[in-house]
Amino acid sequence: MDGDKIWVFRSSTERDAEAVSKIYDFAREDFRKSGIPQWLDGSPNMDTFLDDVKNGSSYVIECDGEIAATAKFILYEPVYDDIFDGEWKSNGYIAVHRVAVAEKYRRMGLAGKMLGEAERYARSLGREAVRIDTHEKNVKMRSMLEKNGFLRRGTVYIADGSPRVAYEKLLASLYSSNPGIS
Numbered sequence: 001m002d003g004d005k006i007w008v009f010r011s012s013t014e015r016d017a018e019a020v021s022k023i024y025d026f027a028r029e030d031f032r033k034s035g036i037p038q039w040l041d042g043s044p045n046m047d048t049f050l051d052d053v054k055n056g057s058s059y060v061i062e063c064d065g066e067i068a069a070t071a072k073f074i075l076y077e078p079v080y081d082d083i084f085d086g087e088w089k090s091n092g093y094i095a096v097h098r099v100a101v102a103e104k105y106r107r108m109g110l111a112g113k114m115l116g117e118a119e120r121y122a123r124s125l126g127r128e129a130v131r132i133d134t135h136e137k138n139v140k141m142r143s144m145l146e147k148n149g150f151l152r153r154g155t156v157y158i159a160d161g162s163p164r165v166a167y168e169k170l171l172a173s174l175y176s177s178n179p180g181i182s
Helices: 014-034 046-055 110-124 139-147
Strands: 007-011 058-063 066-074 093-101 129-134 151-157 163-170
Touching: 007 110, 014 046, 014 058, 014 066, 014 093, 046 058, 058 110, 066 110, 093 110, 110 129, 110 139, 129 139, 139 163
Parallel strands: 093 129
Antiparallel strands: 007 058, 058 066, 066 093, 129 163, 151 163
């Protein structure tokens, strides 16, 4: 990231709704153009964002006061209770959803930075791992996850019954006595 700029990771507020909604819209259009059937039902949107703010689960990275990226961190994801064609390697985790980066901040490593913040948050809560899922066709996201140390664990099915590729990253500091775990 550019060293001349001031980058801040923080909890989202209602004042961020318009900027985050624009980021969601940009990502949705990018998915549509790429043939990825993810987020095309109109969610996430401003309403889901405001719900996330109320629940304290929405976060942003800003650059010089402008929202550059967003994500949702939650302590439990019900769809992760059942995993197919694989298994989770942890018990305590946080789940990351809705990772999105504003168009002008793409290719600056902000999605990876957001995952790093999720790892820091998970560690602060004594959690063993960070979990995330994405559509099979979302090759950019899958590549970014793997580049950041996430391992494919299997398949989960979201509320509408659609399959998602499930990833997990074990937090090494919690496994320092057994460095061979993966």
